[in-house]
Amino acid sequence: MEELKLLKQLYEQRFLGYKYFNDIKSTPFSGSDLKDMPESLDELQSYISDCSLCNLSKSRKKVVFGEGNSNADVMFVGEAPGELEDDLGRVFVGRAGETLDRIIQNVLLMKREDVYIANIVKCRPPQNRIPTDEEISSCRAFLLKQIEIVKPKIIVALGGTSYSYLTGDMDSSISKVRGEFISFGSSKLMPTFHPAYLLRNPSVKREIFNDMLKIKAML
Numbered sequence: 509m510e511e512l513k514l515l516k517q518l519y520e521q522r523f524l525g526y527k528y529f530n531d532i533k534s535t536p537f538s539g540s541d542l543k544d545m546p547e548s549l550d551e552l553q554s555y556i557s558d559c560s561l562c563n564l565s566k567s568r569k570k571v572v573f574g575e576g577n578s579n580a581d582v583m584f585v586g587e588a589p590g591e592l593e594d595d596l597g598r599v600f601v602g603r604a605g606e607t608l609d610r611i612i613q614n615v616l617l618m619k620r621e622d623v624y625i626a627n628i629v630k631c632r633p634p635q636n637r638i639p640t641d642e643e644i645s646s647c648r649a650f651l652l653k654q655i656e657i658v659k660p661k662i663i664v665a666l667g668g669t670s671y672s673y674l675t676g677d678m679d680s681s682i683s684k685v686r687g688e689f690i691s692f693g694s695s696k697l698m699p700t701f702h703p704a705y706l707l708r709n710p711s712v713k714r715e716i717f718n719d720m721l722k723i724k725a726m727l
């Protein structure tokens with residue numbers, strides 16, 4: 509609730525001509541805040557289209573909301589937009605995106621339009637650094653609301669940052685936890701390696717392939 513009040517206040521200030529604000533120490537949204545958010549993806553997208561809850565809003569070009577089938581059985585959650593995503597306002601359209609598309613097509617035997625794809629944070633961190641706790645906290649409710657709306661059977665956490673912030677397990681490495689389903693509300697969550705990691709480490713192809721086969725078998 510406090511976060512929403514702050515968001516309204518920031519919008520008002522922006523309306524009055526304020527462009528930027530000081531660093532915000534934000535706390536995670538609570539479940540009740542989700543009830544105050546729009547109930548459709550389109551409305552949620554416009555609700556956050558000029559978000560300035562965290563410092564990433566200062567340097568981003570576009571808010572990268574997410575895209576795909578609003579009733580998807582499978583939802584992929586990456587880390588944060590990169591340069592091309594920031595330019596185009598679309599998720600996973602760079603090299604990592606091409607790799608993700610190939611995984612979806614060749615292993616899940618689906619099209620990109622059949623799944624839903626989003627990120628932990630909706631704005632590009634400068635120099636593609638890992639988003640901070642505060643940036644993730646500011647954006648978390650938006651992702652949770654996307655999950656609530658899409659209601660995927662399976663959420664695929666792409667990489668350690670996505671896994672940690674979705675589950676709250678900040679200690680386990682992705683290589684330890686990948687490949688096993690975890691309960692996540694009414695969905696199941698499968699952690700796996702990030703496609704960008706696969707590009708740098710082609711030897712993990714087999715592991716990702718096996719993780720996707722488990723997902724395919726669960727659908």
Ligand code: URA
Pocket residue numbers: 586587588589590593598599600601602604605627704
């Ligand atoms: N592009 C995205 O949209 N997300 C990532 O995590 C990486 C690249």
